[in-house]
Amino acid sequence: MLIGVPKEIKTHEYRVGLTPGSVREMVAHGHRVIVQHDAGTAIGLDDALYTRAGAEIVADAAAIFARADMVVKVKEPQPQECALLRPGQVLFTYLHLAPDPEQAQALVDSGATAIAYETVTDARGGLPLLSPMSEVAGRMAIQAGAHCLEMEQGGRGMLLGGVPGVPPAKVVILGGGVVGTNAARMAMGLEAHVTVIDKSLNRLKELDFQFGSKLYTAFATRDAIEEHVLDADLVIGAVLVPGAAAPRLVSAQMVKAMKRGSVLVDVAIDQGGCFETSRPTTHAQPTYVVDGVIHYCVANMPGAVARTSTFALNNATLPFALALADKGWKQAMREDPHLLAGLNVHDGRITYGAVAQVLGYELFPPDAALAA
Structure with a gap:
């Protein structure tokens, strides 16, 4: 799978979706990773570190979204990023859709599959990526x-x-x-x-x-x-x-x-x-x-301590990102109901109950998305 890591563009957001260590793990699993130029430079993760880990550095976000099968971010996609998403593409990031109807509609319109860190669960009922x-x-x-x-x-x-x-x-x-x-x-x-x-x-x-x-x-x-x-x-x-x-x-x-x-x-x-x-x-x-x-x-409070936050987040997200890349999102979710809980948007439909209820969408059950 080709995994893309764009530079975050939310105001004063310096975290990055994958560290060089996480990129190295992805490459070791047989995947290719493209990282936007200077995506992690602000927190001491310069392009040379990503190159040594096996990533390809690309000039801009448009190239990331145009080429990647799965885009790994930190914060919710901004309007200009939503416009770059395409049907069949997987987005793995924080979404926080319930109070953000504009973003929800933009993701629905994109046709992409959006998986939210904040709704992935664990066996104890916790939220391990939040x-x-x-x-x-x-x-x-x-x-x-x-x-x-x-x-x-x-x-x-x-x-x-x-x-x-x-x-x-x-x-x-x-x-x-x-x-x-x-x-x-x-x-x-x-x-x-x-x-x-x-x-x-x-x-x-x-x-x-x-x-x-x-x-x-x-x-x-x-x-x-x-x-x-x-x-x-x-x-x-x-x-x-x-x-x-x-x-x-x-x-x-x-x-x-x-x-x-x-x-x-x-x-x-x-x-x-x-x-x-x-x-x-x-x-x-x-x-x-x-x-x-x-x-x-x-x-985005943790963005103020972006280096600490990036490494803490990657410790939690990497196993799930690897599962999505190794197996494809459908198979990974069939095998892991806790990861399935992270599915919020698929193919123009809302697949998370609380979001559908708050924003007035008809719920498309996540199990139905897997069967589609």
């Missing part, structure tokens, strides 16, 4: 939030951990999954006062056993969310419904009642965001202010 970036984003959320609390960023002028005689900032984390757990670890490491809110009692028990008295937990009710959010200095939105739009847990009225200079970091923004006042931002302009509250809603 998890590494959730770990990064959870840890980064605290860094970003602590920075936004500084006066120069418009914040309340608080040090997250306080100092002797001055209490620490109150950090509230909505969601106790991978993002929330990593955010909690970072915030507690900085000696903040940390509360995690989740609707799963079992998850709250697990967090309690893991972190003990350093962490406060609360069961997710409207009253609990309102009480803790209004008292918080920093709120991290870390909720996830796989493949679907994130629930809006914090209303505009609640934001208006928050402390002036407090901070919201919406890690769920890729799926539409969990604060009613959220809208996607970029690393170029990461924040905006609503009713005196700082909003950080960068849709």
Whole structure:
């Protein structure tokens, strides 16, 4: 199979779909790999490394999309990339279609087969290709939030951990999954006062056993969310419904009642965001202010630490990418129902239930796509 790796073009996105090490594995399996010029240069993965790994360097993205049987990316295809996709071509990347009807329609119109990292599952019910970036984003959320609390960023002028005689900032984390757990670890490491809110009692028990008295937990009710959010200095939105739009847990009225200079970091923004006042931002302009509250809603947070993120992502995606290349996407999915869960679009139809429901498409069952 001929595998193509284009350079990412989303604003301030420096990650790359395959590292030179991953390319070498692909070549060892008998595949050919073409990589766009300078695709990884920003993070120290220059063209010479890819050439030594066995890749062919090509000048532009148009050549990648024109030639490749499978395109491996990181972020969702931008409109100009969607226009280059063609029927029968496989796209393997993050998609986040539920809050993005324009992208969904563009992928439907392309006729390509689009497989989303974020909906591939594992035997334990986890999301193995989303998890590494959730770990990064959870840890980064605290860094970003602590920075936004500084006066120069418009914040309340608080040090997250306080100092002797001055209490620490109150950090509230909505969601106790991978993002929330990593955010909690970072915030507690900085000696903040940390509360995690989740609707799963079992998850709250697990967090309690893991972190003990350093962490406060609360069961997710409207009253609990309102009480803790209004008292918080920093709120991290870390909720996830796989493949679907994130629930809006914090209303505009609640934001208006928050402390002036407090901070919201919406890690769920890729799926539409969990604060009613959220809208996607970029690393170029990461924040905006609503009713005196700082909003950080960068849709590709791990892109700020692109080298770490690229290697962490490749560790997770490479086995699936190899399966798709070795067996073809249909056979690979017949043998692995967890990979089949990643199928979102095929031959002009939506094949993922949550996306079809949110965007109003008729669902084409993924099993039917395999049989087609």
